[in-house]
Amino acid sequence: MAISTADFRNGMTLDLDDGLFQLTEFQHVKPGKGGAFVRTTLRNVRTGATVERTFRAGERMERAVIDHREMQYLYADGDDLVFMDTTDYEQLTVSRAGAGTAPNFLVEGEMATVVRYGDEVLGVELPASVALEVADTDPGLQGDRVSGARKAATMSTGLVVQVPLFIEIGERLKVDTRSGDYIERARG
Numbered sequence: 001m002a003i004s005t006a007d008f009r010n011g012m013t014l015d016l017d018d019g020l021f022q023l024t025e026f027q028h029v030k031p032g033k034g035g036a037f038v039r040t041t042l043r044n045v046r047t048g049a050t051v052e053r054t055f056r057a058g059e060r061m062e063r064a065v066i067d068h069r070e071m072q073y074l075y076a077d078g079d080d081l082v083f084m085d086t087t088d089y090e091q092l093t094v095s096r097a098g099a100g101t102a103p104n105f106l107v108e109g110e111m112a113t114v115v116r117y118g119d120e121v122l123g124v125e126l127p128a129s130v131a132l133e134v135a136d137t138d139p140g141l142q143g144d145r146v147s148g149a150r151k152a153a154t155m156s157t158g159l160v161v162q163v164p165l166f167i168e169i170g171e172r173l174k175v176d177t178r179s180g181d182y183i184e185r186a187r188g
Contacts, residue, residue: 005026005055008026014062014063015062019044020044020045020122021043023040023042026039040053066116073110076103079096081102094114100123105130105157106124107156129174129177132156132159135156151167161175162181172185173185
């Protein structure tokens with residue numbers, strides 16, 4: 001789908017000659033002398049690198065149509081993760097490298113959003129927090145209740161999180177997927 005610089009919106013993804021870029025910021029400039037132009041800040045979707053680029057006013061380019069599809073995580077198969085679309089039961093294999101930090105938070109049967117451009121998987125998006133079970137941690141000692149003290153806990157996915165001393169093996173905890181930090185005990 002072709003668009004012009006007049007159609008720019010923050011968050012829009014563009015398919016340019018040198019890659020796939022998300023528009024993070026733009027500004028229309030009309031100097032007193034010469035033609036108008038648009039100054040932009042773009043983030044490369046594949047590498048995460050940020051670049052600044054200038055376009056002539058009215059210049060046309062292709063808009064990339066990004067597909068965000070809610071899928072169920074089924075299982076890990078070596079270096080791949082297998083997801084299933086719950087509407088048509090189509091299975092999709094995503095490499096661990098292509099999933100970013102998502103494998104640290106994925107529990108079999110949970111839902112995640114798989115981001116694709118055509119047949120290429122760009123990444124896996126998770127909710128802001130997930131509930132994970134503590135697989136291993138040191139026991140908290142009676143009387144050892146220093147305010148704010150933390151210990152390492154290994155979750156069922158292999159993620160290591162710093163938790164309060166009173167947390168024990170088998171408990172379910174809410175963990176922030178953006179930072180990997182402990183939030184609270186999971187309810188239910």
